[in-house]
Amino acid sequence: MIKTIITFIIVFGILVVIHEFGHYYFAKRAGILVREFSIGMGPKILSFHRGSTTYTLRILPLGGYVRMAGIADDEDEDLKPGMPMSLILDSNNKVTKINTSKKTTLYNGIPIEYLDSDLQKELWITGYENGNEEIVKKYNVDHDALIIEKDGTEIQIAPEDVQFQSATLWNRILTNFAGPMNNFLLAIVAFILLAFMQGGVATNSNQIGTIQENSAAQRAGLKANDKIVAVADKKTTNWTELTTAISSRPDKKTDLKVIRNGKTELIVITPESSKTDSTKTGKIGITVKMDHSxxxxxxxxxxxxxxxxxxxxxxxxxxxxxxxxxxxxxxxxxxxxxxxxxxxxxxxxxxxxxxxxxxxxxxxxxxxxxxxxxxxxxxxxxxxxxxxxxxxxxxxxxxxxxxxxxxxxxxxxxxxxxxxxxx
Incomplete structure (x- = not known):
């Protein structure tokens, strides 16, 4: 049970990370702001901010996402008039961090009652500072300022010039296609790895690779590298035809025409019966020839x-x-x-x-x-x-x-x- 759960999380995690990394890489390459790269869904477990992207791990290992600036599912939480928040300013009195979360406290932050803002084009925010409703303060916001959302996640604001729609059409197509493309690349790498793990690639020839111990093939005298060219007078030119012919003859005495060292021999064998889904099939205990190149x-x-x-x-x-x-x-x-x-x-x-x-x-x-x-x-x-x-x-x-x-x-x-x- 534990082994299955761990395997499931690892397999699903690899699929998600590789898929989302495709979107992430091509978005970054196109100058699109990737605000969040999330593994998992639901409530956040942990997060950290590097460069212009926040990386999060969420509790449900059933997916993930790349949150790109300006696309339909990248909507900032509503900033409503009257909302309390705090601001961090730099030496030029530009806002570098906006905190809307009650879970986070910004030491040295300026408390304001929010009134209005433009965080996409002109980059400003207004509000009453320290509860003083007689003066509306307007603050310029830095292009790369961070906003702390209600759940405590820090993400970068999304100015218009780094939004998805600001990229060229070709770059947007590449960004959308990159996720599936990465999945195909992952499959190619996985199958190459599998070939090396197996020691080679199964050929579709009628030549025997190995003989299983105590099998019908061993008792009948079949050997590795034998070519079975006919089963019960039916020609077999590849592994598919060979296994199909043998499978159809459970518990039946069968003549095999075999080529060994350039000579043709006749071997009599009785395939053992194997029951699968109430259907009997024949097997003799041989494996396909492997190509080790x-x-x-x-x-x-x-x-x-x-x-x-x-x-x-x-x-x-x-x-x-x-x-x-x-x-x-x-x-x-x-x-x-x-x-x-x-x-x-x-x-x-x-x-x-x-x-x-x-x-x-x-x-x-x-x-x-x-x-x-x-x-x-x-x-x-x-x-x-x-x-x-x-x-x-x-x-x-x-x-x-x-x-x-x-x-x-x-x-x-x-x-x-x-x-x-x-x-």
Whole structure:
């Protein structure tokens, strides 16, 4: 149980960090202010501010986010007239820190009763200082000033010149695409690592790699590097055809045509019966020939990633052409259940799961659904065609609708997963 939980947190954490780092890196590269980089959701556990970004760790390890200045979900907490706050000024009497939190005390801070502000264009704030309502004080605010939010998190204010919409369209497209892109890159690296952990890459040949001890293959006299070219007079040219032919003959005496050292031999074998999901299949105890070359271990990361992408896309197409079922989806509960199974098989299985989930996350995020990266890319494309962006109000409504849809879907999928895996 503890092993599964730790594995789940590590796997999910790696997926989130790598995905969000893609958005973070390209946003920074484009001059977009990243106000917060959060791992986890919900209440804050700890945070620290470095450069222009605040890094936070939150209590629920079920996601994360990069909070970029000026996008729909980067709304400052409402600053309402009458709100008490305190200000820190520099030697030029410019505000460098605005505290709106009751959890934080700014020593040497100037207490004010807030009246109004412009923290995006002209950078000023007004209020009554020390309770003196006879004089309205106006303070200039530094471009890189910090604001302490109600939960005590320090983030930088978001002047207009560092907001998301101030970046070029191309840079915004790259920033939106970078998260899924990083997931695909992670999968490639994970599959390369898996190839090295396994000592090589499985070939799809009809040549035997190893013979298992006390197996039907060992008793029949099969040896490593033998090529099985026919099973019960049925030709086999690759591993898929070979295993399919043997699987169809449980407990049946079977003739194998084998090439050994350039000579053809006939070996009689009886595949052992193995029951899976009430279906009997035959097995003889052989493993596929492995390719141990360095170059194939590297290329395996690319070929296997492409294979998984193709299979997932095929499933998605099938879902929308043949009908969609909640069983076609899997949320955190399903991932936890699969992680538990992978953890029981060892590190190689966990690495393989990480690669598969990373590709899943990348593809799902590219779906053209508002609030997902794919939906944002659609808006970028529309902007490119129109020659001007969609109004922030309309974009906010579209994003809100998409977010509501995702939340409803997540609730339904989670409930379905609980019933599937625990009842």
């Amino acid at each position: 360095f170059i194939n271990k590297i290329t395996y990361g690319f070929t296997q990633s492409w294979s998984v992408v193709a299979s997932i896309v095929a499933v998605l197409v099938g879902m929308f052409t043949k009908g969609v079922s909640l069983n076609d989806f899997g949320g955190p509960v399903a991932i936890y259940a699969v992680t538990s199974n992978a953890a029981s098989y060892g590190l190689a299985s966990v690495v393989s799961l990480l690669a598969f989930l990373s590709i899943n996350l990348g593809i799902v995020n590219l779906l053209p659904i508002p609030a997902l990266d794919g939906g944002k890319l659609v808006l970028n494309i529309i902007e490119g065609i129109r020659g001007k962006p969609i109004s922030p109000e309309k974009e906010g409504v579209i994003t809100l609708v998409g977010f509501a849809f995702l939340m409803i879907l997540m609730i339904l999928v989670t409930w379905n997963d609980i019933q599937r895996y625990f009842f």
